[in-house]
Amino acid sequence: MKIGILGGGQLGRMLLQAAFNYPVELHVLDPDPQAPCAAATPYFKTGNLQDEAAVYAFGKQVEVLTIEIENVNVAALKRLQAEGVKVYPQPEVIETIQDKRRQKQFFEEHQIPTAPFVLIDYPQELYKHEGFLPAFMKVGKGGYDGRGVLLMRTAKDFVHAFEAPSLLEKAADIEKEISVIVARNEAGEVRAFPPVEMVFDPQLNLVDYLLSPAQITNAQAAEAQAIACRLIEAFQMVGILAVEMFLNRDGSLWVNEVAPRPHNSGHHTIEANYTSQYEQHLRAITGMPLGCPDSRCPAAMVNLLGEAGHQGAVYYRGLKRALARKGVYVHLYGKAETKPGRKMGHVTIIDDNLQSLKASIRYIKEVLKVESRPADSAPA
């Protein structure tokens, strides 16, 4: 079976890794000839993912087409689907998710709990919604990784407003941020992974690590999984969907954003769950039964980001010390160049004991650093 992936980053690379267990041929399209997938498959092609002709030509040669990034040409996907290529997630789902306004409207139409919001077509409209503050202004299309989002505390902040069609979303009173990855296959089978928790560094106010399973009540976990299941069924989507949620201080759950593909919040499933998110995605899109998503043991995931002040050929300081520790799994994405904040890899840590798990997280964050290579040293 020939499968195509739009996007050749680390998520595509981990999909390729999972696909080695099956007699499938994965073709990858990415604009960057140095993308993490380029060195990982003989079926890598360069091409613009927003270009209709490029995506169409790539998709015509495969039986199943999937994505590892949402920002792709949907018109090409619709043509391919009409011509018999299985496109999973379906183009309509990608189109809805590409636009945060449509995404929120979809949640509302399907009774998916989410933060109250209003659509904003012109910045001037903001002044009608002062009572809504504090709130986040989110641009409808094109925002990602924190871009396209502004916190509006008071009406004074409106001067920074986006000019593009946006939405204003009431700020949640957040207890925890959690994520549920849910899968649905062609037969309509639906299974949700246990919720995971983004643990914040209270000093830096940044995600410190991801913890699986989330430390929430069983009832909260069951409710979060039920919401994710309802949402993927509402989409009638085939593939996996990452559902990021806020657990509010009043105990309610709000869906924040979704991604119809493997997700950063599911990396740990490779070692810590019966089925990995990558395997589950492959099963879903190739007509196989879904695997058991249950947790095998507690786990943490730490992103490896390029250190501030380091740019150029990458050097992983402390790699040997990290690898020497039991239950530590280092995943480096094969990117040759680092720059501050670039996602260069991640580390999953498994441990049945939560105390020693946390000790290992501290250890890894302390010893393993993504730096640029000192001029006088050999590659590590």
Added chain:
Amino acid sequence: MKIGILGGGQLGRMLLQAAFNYPVELHVLDPDPQAPCAAATPYFKTGNLQDEAAVYAFGKQVEVLTIEIENVNVAALKRLQAEGVKVYPQPEVIETIQDKRRQKQFFEEHQIPTAPFVLIDYPQELYKHEGFLPAFMKVGKGGYDGRGVLLMRTAKDFVHAFEAPSLLEKAADIEKEISVIVARNEAGEVRAFPPVEMVFDPQLNLVDYLLSPAQITNAQAAEAQAIACRLIEAFQMVGILAVEMFLNRDGSLWVNEVAPRPHNSGHHTIEANYTSQYEQHLRAITGMPLGCPDSRCPAAMVNLLGEAGHQGAVYYRGLKRALARKGVYVHLYGKAETKPGRKMGHVTIIDDNLQSLKASIRYIKEVLKVESRPADSAPA
């Protein structure tokens, strides 16, 4: 780092899969353009592994050269080693292991317990050793997968004797057959995986499945691991070494044969141990610290062999039923054509409960079959 692998079969493919976690570039050489690695890396080359020029040219472009099959040209490896390529396992180790006579002599010289044996240069010499029967006659070079071995019950069997230099080895009084995979890195660190057990079907007298950890006493397990550690240290080998042993009815352990590479008896480590044999091999040959080889949970491994009476394009009957079961991991090697007895894949099953583990083994053996594709069916 550029690494070369001689051999592009399933063992190479699983090494590639493990290598995705690191920024290494794995080049593969195999005579078969359809080998399991061909579709799995952009750095696949075809070439004869016994040809000195081909192996030398391939090895010259990498920093570290390893094998996934022993039957390779050692002269080329020695030249490469002399010219600064790191060849792991070292050529001298491969050379010793390629010849069962030298292998047995090596065991003897290093006080590694093994079945008593005599070297046989000409078939006529057998008659001097009638008192040694029952015994196995094993050809020194070129035997593999059961070929090149003959059971000599009485002197009447001598008429079938090999003409080539061989050895006659006393038949062991076997309680169990076990295997220990042991790793050693450049720094001399040595770690052994827990012993696994080959469970035989009493009716068919064939290996039914592999069980990890072996059901033996802790003292026996510790002794088996200690023997494997002593052996890899005697070889001063870098990489992993699979050590197959007989546990005799009198409680003693005899080393049967060894393989200086990833091995069939270590497939289960991918899911069932903290570190897989493939990851461990990569760590050993790239100067990394070794990973923890401990078992995470009990596991079984069932080989998927081509069914008798089936030849041609492969069809995996029962694949969906197998995949639907919790704790079942199907590994298909991507071979297009099946034939009776051909290794087409394996299944690892994990389960904390030994009773339900055995039920799953029975289930998988019953439902999952490697057949040739019926003319009227679509690919599964």
